[in-house]
Amino acid sequence: MFRKQINTRLMVAIFVASSFISLSVGASSQKASPVAPKREQVEAIVKEAYDKFRSDTSGKNADYIPYLAQVDSKLFGVALVTTDKQEIALGDISYSFSIQSISKVYTLALAMEELGPDKVFERIGSEPTGRAFNSVQGVVEMPTHTANPLVNAGAIATTSLISGKDANEKWNKILDFYSRAAGEKLTLIDEVYKSEAATNTGNKALSMLLAKYDRIYADPFESVDIYTKQCSVGVNVSQLARMGATLANNGVNPITGEQVIKRENIPYILSAMMMAGLYDGSGGWAWHVGLPSKSGVGGGIVSVVPGKGAIAVFAPRLDDAGNSVKAQKVITYVAQKLDLNLYSPRSVGLN
Numbered sequence: 001m002f003r004k005q006i007n008t009r010l011m012v013a014i015f016v017a018s019s020f021i022s023l024s025v026g027a028s029s030q031k032a033s034p035v036a037p038k039r040e041q042v043e044a045i046v047k048e049a050y051d052k053f054r055s056d057t058s059g060k061n062a063d064y065i066p067y068l069a070q071v072d073s074k075l076f077g078v079a080l081v082t083t084d085k086q087e088i089a090l091g092d093i094s095y096s097f098s099i100q101s102i103s104k105v106y107t108l109a110l111a112m113e114e115l116g117p118d119k120v121f122e123r124i125g126s127e128p129t130g131r132a133f134n135s136v137q138g139v140v141e142m143p144t145h146t147a148n149p150l151v152n153a154g155a156i157a158t159t160s161l162i163s164g165k166d167a168n169e170k171w172n173k174i175l176d177f178y179s180r181a182a183g184e185k186l187t188l189i190d191e192v193y194k195s196e197a198a199t200n201t202g203n204k205a206l207s208m209l210l211a212k213y214d215r216i217y218a219d220p221f222e223s224v225d226i227y228t229k230q231c232s233v234g235v236n237v238s239q240l241a242r243m244g245a246t247l248a249n250n251g252v253n254p255i256t257g258e259q260v261i262k263r264e265n266i267p268y269i270l271s272a273m274m275m276a277g278l279y280d281g282s283g284g285w286a287w288h289v290g291l292p293s294k295s296g297v298g299g300g301i302v303s304v305v306p307g308k309g310a311i312a313v314f315a316p317r318l319d320d321a322g323n324s325v326k327a328q329k330v331i332t333y334v335a336q337k338l339d340l341n342l343y344s345p346r347s348v349g350l351n
């Protein structure tokens, strides 16, 4: 049942992709923020956070998807990618975990590529629900029924917006889009998909409710199936950090230089992440950390620092809201030490 790990467990690797975080400026798509911290400082703080939280065992693996209950809960990886192409990665950096709800961000981005932000807002909306991520009451009681693109109902509806002549064409388009955001070909973790597809009655129920309210835009069960596949895409922390860095870099993947997401759509995507990226934990996260972020029950969290880069952490044990405990701790630590909170004037160098 376990997906094989290719790398050595808890191997510590630091990639030196180029010189220093605040100094190197390459092609126009790979700029360093003028207020970005120095590479040595970032490396030291990421390492400090890694060591500090490495043996933390709070939280527990997701178990409503049988595969996830069996993932080794000691796995732990951290990666940071900057808009000027630098990469720092520590721990279990090659282990492929399922992207889960983080996928919702990139399907939202793809829907906006096709329809633009106004149509997506009209068909999905952008309100936090104040309820659990799989809430049925939310669908019934929210005026839009879909709530926002990052809770399950809104995400399934967003997936249903993606065009294609059949389910296969839609799925391949989504997978290709994620791969371009990561700068590497991503693939489905078949065991996760099968495990989730066999148990996702709740999401099927949400899709039927959405159909009742005319808030799903393709066949409901086909949409749930594509959504389940998108959640089962495998990523490692480095790939996830690159996906985040693409958002931080105006939609241009800093490593490949490709414009993957339209630059004008980035603020909408980041605002959705800030409001609902950590579900019921989003308010507390905005309060303490102030970075647009997205979690997945696979154990990943990616946080975006616009103009500077992104940090991704993978650690399977989750809190009650479905967010990785260790990932939240590492990102909080790094964001505070490096003054990354977007609500703090210090993040733009005003001390």
Ligand code: DON
Pocket: 100, 101, 102, 133, 134, 152, 196, 203, 228, 231, 295, 296, 297, 298, 321, 322, 323
């Ligand atoms: O639909 C689900 O329940 C999962 N595929 C994704 C949920 C998820 O990742 C929520 N995360 N924090």
